[in-house]
Amino acid sequence: MTKPESRKSGVAAMSSTGKCATSATAQVNDGALEPGCPDHSAHIKANVMKQTSRESMNWRNCGVDCEVYDDGTNTFFWRAHTVTVLFILTCALVYVTLLEETPQDTAYNTKRGIVASILVFLCFGVTQAKDGPFTRPHPAYWRFWLCVSVVYELFLIFILFQTVHDGRQFMKYIDPKLGVPLPERDYGGNCLMYDPGNTTDPFHNIWDKIDGFVPAHFLGWYIKTLVIRDWWMCMIISVMFEFLEYSLEHQLPNFSECWWDHWIMDVLVCNGLGIYCGMKTLGWLSMKPYQWQGLWNIPTYKGKIKRIAFQFTPYSWVKFEWKPASNLRRWLAVLGIIFMFLLAELNTFYLKFVLWMPPEHYLVLLRLVFFVNVGGVAMREIYDFMDDPKFHRKLGQQAWLVAAITVTEFLIVVKYDPNTIMLPIPFFITQCWFLGILLIFTWTLWRFFFRDITLRYKETRRRKQESPSDRDRSLGNGNPSTPSGRSKLNGSSETVRQRKS
Structure with a gap:
């Protein structure tokens, strides 16, 4: 599985712009730009926007309450090793074919043949099958x-x-x-x-x-x-x-x-x-924060041991x-x-x-x-x-x-x-299950059908009751009523009379 893109703790392109860039970065994060730095504002805004999009993408990949930091190290441990597995499998089959004497036991050979077929299929699947949602420990x-x-x-x-x-x-x-x-x-x-x-x-x-x-x-x-x-x-x-x-x-x-x-x-x-x-x-x-770093990039032995232990925890977390x-x-x-x-x-x-x-x-x-x-x-x-x-x-x-x-x-x-x-299930047990299923069915009908119909009917009725009162209120305040279709196209009646005169 492809790992989510690494999140950076800062914008690398701003490191050479001094105090002006730092101030502008803070202003961009707050939704505004400092007017005193016109040369760097556009560049800073573009970088920060790009970083924000990357972080939001990683946030969607991780789910709720999850932050993942990955340095992107791809070591020997993470490679597929398809050629290596194929070479070892071929050597094992050559050994069985040329060097090993086949026993004269039909039942034993049948069992061994079935087990060997399963192992070959597992070797194929481990190296070639499609990845799922989990990547840890491997x-x-x-x-x-x-x-x-x-x-x-x-x-x-x-x-x-x-x-x-x-x-x-x-x-x-x-x-x-x-x-x-x-x-x-x-x-x-x-x-x-x-x-x-x-x-x-x-x-x-x-x-x-x-x-x-x-x-x-x-x-x-x-x-x-x-x-x-x-x-x-x-x-x-x-x-x-x-x-x-x-x-x-x-x-x-x-x-x-x-x-x-x-x-x-x-x-x-x-x-x-x-x-x-x-x-x-x-x-x-x-x-817990999910910070993934290559084992050889960690300087201390304590950090290496902790990294090995965390290899058996999830790469990221999704709250259901x-x-x-x-x-x-x-x-x-x-x-x-x-x-x-x-x-x-x-x-x-x-x-x-x-x-x-x-x-x-x-x-x-x-x-x-x-x-x-x-x-x-x-x-x-x-x-x-x-x-x-x-x-x-x-x-x-x-x-x-x-x-x-x-x-x-x-x-x-x-x-x-x-x-x-x-x-046959005892009668009183059948009654209990029938009652439970009936309650679930009734609640389903009420929650997803009758309740929605009732809410829509109440909303429609409320709008109908509010519309005459709104019209009376607008007439009482001296405001004109809603113009007709001709008024919307040709203007008000007063304008039409002026044009005729």
Whole structure:
């Protein structure tokens, strides 16, 4: 990605003009020029105007509350190295072809061939793929995850086109321990926070519910807050997912939890604390200055270490202002984002249920790591597409892939276990969801249709009421009324009479 143009702290062309130029610069910044310097005023004004346009352009690139200073250093670290990667890849293929003896194991060779094909595709993508909105720590890092998104989507499509038995047994090629049905853990049961019957440990129910998912919840919502960058949307998604667990616990036993596990441990402690820490981090990222300087241009070792650490922070910062109630398009887009977030969360539980993967398996963890890396890029592309559709005329590549992956995962769940998905929802839960959807639909109609019509009608009525009073007031003050069309063309009637006489 091309870096934004460097911002200068002063106008270089004014350095040789002395006090007169300095005074004139201050006058230009204040909107006026000092008359005592006629020789330099035009030159100074042109330079300052040029600098102002550059700074405003960089301000638009960075967003709100962001200032970026970049000296434009392009070191070895930032180059594409396409020829180097091609040479290394060719050497590896020559070694496998000429020097290595091919094993006589069909299954092993098949696995190795698939892995080699994926690696070659990743090498191509890292060096040749289109850059996204993120450039730190390196654009190649985000190109790598874009290519991983393509590979993962192709893998999901392959699984989708298999039979249920073959798809589950195919997972044995990834890990021989898979392909075996696993019992789901029930987090409900005894929901007493204090159990007086257990004298040795009356709080044993709380300790039983605390496992590795507690820090995972906190870390997950901390990262989701950095991705969404809005407190209200995070809280809505957090609360809505707990309602989904209540609604779907008849399908997956894993959703069955105690009331205090839902609302105290999850919403308040884990999710709430993660959202709070995420918002504090967002505040720091939005206020810190982004000053980028080449590593070898920094004289002190402390400055070099600080520069290396800041390489893993964003190049610039864009504050997300979703404004869902501003217009119908943004409102529907925000509803779609919340829906896709909740669907991706549900896919985590349903996929491991239908593909027989234990919750602690490394594939489940790798999927979460994958969504952590691609989710931030996808959300930034969605926000750019919503906020400035004239400049971003199509949805970003990473956002497109994330949406396709989420839908494909859900289709796999529907195909592999339709009986679980189609279990009837309890009647009172159906009533609650119907009421919620009806409220959202009613509010949408009132806010974006009836309210606007009512406001326009009131405005028109107010103008009609004001127009007769204004006409009476003008006649009472001796002012002539509004001239007719002939008067506008030919002048007033008094002028016409004078011309005839």
